[in-house]
Amino acid sequence: MSCANAQSITERFLKEGRITVGIHNQPPYGYIDTDGELAGFGPEMVKAVLGPLGVKKVDFVIMDWGALIPSLVSRRIDAIATGMVITRERCKQVIFSNPNAMFGDAVLVRAGNPKNIHSFSDFAKNPSLRLGGVRNTSNVEDAIKAGIPTDRVLLFQTSQASIAALLAGRTDGDTQSVGTATRLVRDPNLKGKLELATPFVGLMENGKEVGLYDAIVFRPEDIRLRDVYNESLKKRKTEGAVKEVLIKNGFQASNVAPDDVTPKGLYDTCR
Amino acid sequence: MSFIDIMLGIYKGFGVTATVTLLGLLYAIPFALVAGVLQYYTTGFYRQCVTAMIEFWRSSSAIVLLYAFYYSLPAFGINLSAIAVGALVLGMNTGGYGSQSVRAALQALNRGQGEAGLALGLSRFDVLRLIELPQAIAAMIPTFINEGIQLIKGTSLVSLITLADMTFRAQQIAQLSYNPVGVYSGLLLSYLIICYPVTILGRRLEKSQQIKRKR
Numbered sequence: 001m002s003c004a005n006a007q008s009i010t011e012r013f014l015k016e017g018r019i020t021v022g023i024h025n026q027p028p029y030g031y032i033d034t035d036g037e038l039a040g041f042g043p044e045m046v047k048a049v050l051g052p053l054g055v056k057k058v059d060f061v062i063m064d065w066g067a068l069i070p071s072l073v074s075r076r077i078d079a080i081a082t083g084m085v086i087t088r089e090r091c092k093q094v095i096f097s098n099p100n101a102m103f104g105d106a107v108l109v110r111a112g113n114p115k116n117i118h119s120f121s122d123f124a125k126n127p128s129l130r131l132g133g134v135r136n137t138s139n140v141e142d143a144i145k146a147g148i149p150t151d152r153v154l155l156f157q158t159s160q161a162s163i164a165a166l167l168a169g170r171t172d173g174d175t176q177s178v179g180t181a182t183r184l185v186r187d188p189n190l191k192g193k194l195e196l197a198t199p200f201v202g203l204m205e206n207g208k209e210v211g212l213y214d215a216i217v218f219r220p221e222d223i224r225l226r227d228v229y230n231e232s233l234k235k236r237k238t239e240g241a242v243k244e245v246l247i248k249n250g251f252q253a254s255n256v257a258p259d260d261v262t263p264k265g266l267y268d269t270c271r
Numbered sequence: 272m273s274f275i276d277i278m279l280g281i282y283k284g285f286g287v288t289a290t291v292t293l294l295g296l297l298y299a300i301p302f303a304l305v306a307g308v309l310q311y312y313t314t315g316f317y318r319q320c321v322t323a324m325i326e327f328w329r330s331s332s333a334i335v336l337l338y339a340f341y342y343s344l345p346a347f348g349i350n351l352s353a354i355a356v357g358a359l360v361l362g363m364n365t366g367g368y369g370s371q372s373v374r375a376a377l378q379a380l381n382r383g384q385g386e387a388g389l390a391l392g393l394s395r396f397d398v399l400r401l402i403e404l405p406q407a408i409a410a411m412i413p414t415f416i417n418e419g420i421q422l423i424k425g426t427s428l429v430s431l432i433t434l435a436d437m438t439f440r441a442q443q444i445a446q447l448s449y450n451p452v453g454v455y456s457g458l459l460l461s462y463l464i465i466c467y468p469v470t471i472l473g474r475r476l477e478k479s480q481q482i483k484r485k486r
Contacts, residue, residue, distance in 0.1 A: 025446050032443055034272075062443070063433045067342070071433075074345040160445045189449040 009078050010225040017056035021046055022077040024065045026159060028179050028249040029083030032062070041179070041249040042081035045100050046216065048241045049232045064157075066136050069093060072219055079225075080217035083177060085138045086263050091270035095220050097229045099213035099257035101246055105139045105202040106181035107131070108166060108174045108194050115172050119201035120146035123173065130154060132162040132171035138212055139175040142203040159184070167193060177212065182250060213257055213266065220271065234259060277444055277457040284440035288465075291357045291426045291436065298362025299369055299422060302328075303415075306366070307373025308399065329367030334428050336360045341432045357429040365422045372414040376407035409480040416473030420466050427462075437461055 013019050023030030023042055030042035038060050046058055061077055068084065071077050072094060085103070086096045109117050115129060116122075123129045124147035131148055133140035135155040143153060154171055156162035159180055166174040176184065185194055203210045218226045236242050243253050263270035272280075309321045328336075340356045351359070380403055388398035430439035441458040445451065 025443055027446060031446055034447060061433055062435070062439075064431055067431070067433070070342045074342050075350075076342075076345065076433075158442065158445070160442075160449065160451060163449060164451050184449070187449050 009219075009222050010228070013055070013078075013225055014053075014228075017054050018059070019046075019050065019055065019057075019079060020059040020061060020077045022061050022063055022068050022071055022080045023082040024068060025062045026065075026082065026180060027183050028251075029177075030060070030062075030081065040082070041101070041214075041245060041251070042083055042216075044245045044249070045242070046079070046081045048245055049216075049229060049236050052235075053228065053232055065134060069217070072217060075219070078218070078222070083179065083214050084217050085177075085212040085214050086266055086270065087138050087141065088267040088269050089141075090217070091263060091267050093220075094217050095223060095226055095271050096215040096217055096263040097226055098233055098259075098263070099215045099261050100233065100242060101214045101251065101255045102211045102257045102261075103178045103214060103251075103255060104209065104212060105142050105175055105200075106178045107197040107200055108163070108176060108181050108184060109172070109197045110166065110169075111193055111195055113195060113197055117173050117197045118199060120148060120175075120203060121201070123148045123152065127152070129172045130170070132156060132165050132174040133176070134159055134162055137175075137177075139177055142210065142212075143175050146203045163190070163194070173197065179249070179251060213261060213263075215263065223271070272444065272448065272450070272453070274453055274457060277441075277450075277453055278461065280444045281437050281440050281457055281461045284435050284437040285465075287354075287429070287434050287436040287439075288423070288426050290354060291361065291429055291434070292423050294354065294358030295362035295365065295422050295426070296419070298359060299366040299418070302363055302366030303369025303373055303418075307370035308377070308404075310370065311374050311377045312399070325367050325370050327367075328363040329371070331364075333361060333364045333425060334431065336364065337428055337432055353429065353432045353434045356432060357426070357434060361422060361425050361428070365418050365425070368421075369415060369418050372411045372418070373407065376410040377403055379410065380406055409483070412476050412480060413473065416469065416476070419473075420469055423466055423469065424462055 009019070021043070023040065025031045028040055030040040033039040043060055050058070063071060068080050068082070069090065072080055086099065107117060109115065117129070120143050123131050123143070130152045131143055132154045133143065133156070135157060140153060140155065144150060154165065156165060159176055162171070162174050163184060165171050181196055184190060185196055201209060216229060237256060237259060243256050246255050247253065306321055306325050310318060310325065313321060337356060337360050340351065340360055341353065344351060384402055385398050388402045389395070393401065426436055427438035429436050430442065438458065441454050445454045
């Protein structure tokens, strides 16, 4: 399919009920479980929301986190559903659905929280503390916006690598989204080695802690498909289907994003 | 997950690793032979063209080429599958190195060999075909096997363009539970198990060539 003769994917979706979705193999957002089956919050959201619209086939493609947006823009996939949150920067390249869920940033520390870390500003203030995280994630972006100098933010390719760095003492804390962090703390192989820094204060803007809004990502030209998704999402939220998917993946009912939050309302760069 | 489970999980990606390697060889061997011979054979402008072609593939980083071909070409309306991109880039990259072994092997031959052929009235092409190449190919085998092994190991890069090869499977297993030591030693062993037999095969080929030459 070349750009010249590409039919709009909205048309194809409505006619054939077929869509290709990118995920990045990170529990609980989108991953292959021990039985080799696709699981996670993102894929289940796509199925729950697009299913009632007559979707017959969703092809999921697993890729590197950093490859998701390039793949979407270069038409290798039609949407991203793997816990990607709305940010000002991402809105310059792609469009977002209305948010499915709202999460916060979390920081993992070694057992017992030896450096007594409770906020991003603890890192910003203390020049001996180093923070780890996964490259290109909004968690890391928030940490930098909160004032941590970039030379003390170590970026890794996967959450596994950044956790290994934390355990090895290369970093003093590791920022992940709440979902990933909770899951890592419960991992039997990490029991007793890690804990969540609690209470934790993330990035503050105008006296309020900034929330991370997870949404499905589309190409700018597929605005109609996005609108179709939004309509169905609203209905599924009222029905309680969204809450169900969240709870099944280890989140809480309070993580369902409110109806009145829209990408446009969050950042002026969003459409 | 026991170590055996990890190894079995990793070998689920063996098919992709083997496919990319074999398709890669289909690019690498012809490219190495043709480009190496042409670089030896031609002069002036044509030689510069051949050299430019070799240098493009040999002097660029394989991972950068993979990203460029996989993510940039669709913007120009060219959509190659991940397998096609992986085999093309890794194969041509290896072929670029291989071409230099071909050229070096040809240059290492005593000049008298070619001159004797010409004196017998053979054409330049026949000299290459009947005298120079048979001796050069025997001399190249060790470096060719070396590059073949490099290609097998290099396929781990295709995990970055969405192909579920052995490295990709290992990373998938790594996400399920924190066990970097188990997963990465499993992966290390998995590549060793594939590459070592190739080394042995290479030694045998070398020996059989030596015996032939002694006769």
